[in-house]
Amino acid sequence: MPRPEIEDIIKGIEEKGKEGAGYNASFYYPERGGIESVIRGIYGPVKDKVILNTAVKKVDLKNRIVYFSSGEIKYDRLISTMPLKKFLMLTGNSGYIKAAKGLKARTVYSLNVGYKTASPTDINWVYVPEPEYPFYRIGFPHTFSTYNAPAGLSSVFAEVSVKGAVPKNIDSEIIKGLIKMKVLRNKSDIKTSLPLLLPDAYVIFDSYRDSTVPEIEKKLNAQGVITAGRWGKWEYSSMEDAVMEGMQAAKKAAGGA
CATH class of the missing domain: 3.90.660.20 (Protoporphyrinogen oxidase, mitochondrial; domain 2)
Incomplete structure (x- = not known):
């Protein structure tokens, strides 16, 4: 939340404050197609490589295999943007499952x-x-x-x-x-x-989340898993943040810094 100055609070009380406040006081939005058109724009060039309507059933971290309802895929590096809590449950790892149960939203x-x-x-x-x-x-x-x-x-x-x-x-x-x-x-x-x-x-930022998520992220990275996005990192963030994190995750998965 933006932290207001005393002068801004007084202006607001006196109905003199006309300036926009906050990170989204002004924003861009697609003229046609709604916000979904942003996703369609990203999807278009890579649609032949995307599998839709397929649920993830299990993630085998040891052998680096993702099992779907319609098959399986072996990976070298995996980027996960699904809710971190759900991802941890899908690993079948008792330690991760225990950690997941403490995450709240x-x-x-x-x-x-x-x-x-x-x-x-x-x-x-x-x-x-x-x-x-x-x-x-x-x-x-x-x-x-x-x-x-x-x-x-x-x-x-x-x-x-x-x-x-x-x-x-x-x-x-x-x-x-x-x-x-x-x-x-x-x-x-x-x-x-x-x-x-x-x-x-909306993730609940309690002390458990703050102490647990960074450690989980380190362990997953060591196992070839990169978490990204609002759900993947179990945080609060904007669409712009999600796009940037996706680009950073792709670069990291490809062997970049």
């Missing part, structure tokens, strides 16, 4: 809603700390690009931090909250919705 439930409104907002996203709302953040993808929603419609996502099972009535509570915030006028505004569950969305 929060799941996020996101309800994505397409709706009709007479007065579309130009706000990108809003954090909602008030306890009467079930979500901690809402965002409006149609403000990132006009191509993110059909003409005359808007889009909003509402994110809820989940510990354990997702509450059964969470969708209705989210809709009530959006109506209360006057994002929606009523339920009839909704044209479509899509719920998404994001496991391990």
